[in-house]
Amino acid sequence: MSIYTISIVPKQLVYHGDRFAKSKEIVQWLIDENVIDSAVRADSAWGEYQYRSGILKYCQPSPWCHPNRGGYGMSVITEKTVFDRLGFDKATCSHCGFSMNEYVFYKIVGSWWENAGEVPCPGCAKGLSIMDVIVEPAWGFSDLGFTFWEAPDFTQEFYAKFEKRLESKLWIVYCRL
Numbered sequence: 001m002s003i004y005t006i007s008i009v010p011k012q013l014v015y016h017g018d019r020f021a022k023s024k025e026i027v028q029w030l031i032d033e034n035v036i037d038s039a040v041r042a043d044s045a046w047g048e049y050q051y052r053s054g055i056l057k058y059c060q061p062s063p064w065c066h067p068n069r070g071g072y073g074m075s076v077i078t079e080k081t082v083f084d085r086l087g088f089d090k091a092t093c094s095h096c097g098f099s100m101n102e103y104v105f106y107k108i109v110g111s112w113w114e115n116a117g118e119v120p121c122p123g124c125a126k127g128l129s130i131m132d133v134i135v136e137p138a139w140g141f142s143d144l145g146f147t148f149w150e151a152p153d154f155t156q157e158f159y160a161k162f163e164k165r166l167e168s169k170l171w172i173v174y175c176r177l
């Protein structure tokens with residue numbers, strides 16, 4: 001059985017605020033809305049905050065719609081992370097539109113990971129950071145993120161609320177493990 005995740009990630013390589021305080025604020029908001037349970041399940045591999053019924057009001061209509069999915073829930077990530085998808089269809093230089101191969105793309109990802117600086121674009125020779133690459137479907141690169149395990153797609157309203165609370169544009173990263 002494969003597991004499906006959706007990660008909500010601020011479009012900021014290093015989150016601009018106190019990411020620990022912000023993650024606590026988001027968790028509290030989701031508890032108040034009955035989206036997740038307040039008890040932390042440190043033993044769960046699929047999200048330490050289990051879903052509650054309040055999540056349904058933010059879900060796109062789908063057969064998924066019951067909150068108790070065998071111990072699945074939300075994880076909070078506060079470490080530098082590549083929110084990846086196990087592959088990508090297209091990675092493009094945002095300056096010249098050059099479509100890069102895996103070698104170049106992973107070199108840029110690795111360079112970000114190791115704080116090794118920019119990598120020249122094979123198309124326009126500009127130094128690229130990971131922020132200069134348009135990845136389709138989206139990946140995320142940040143030190144803050146929220147991963148929902150076995151979740152259906154959420155409503156635009158839910159993503160908009162995250163955007164507002166994080167004071168940031170978002171990467172929405174879909175992944176099937």
Ligand SMILES: [Zn+2]
Binds near residue numbers: 093122123125
């Ligand atoms: Zn380029």
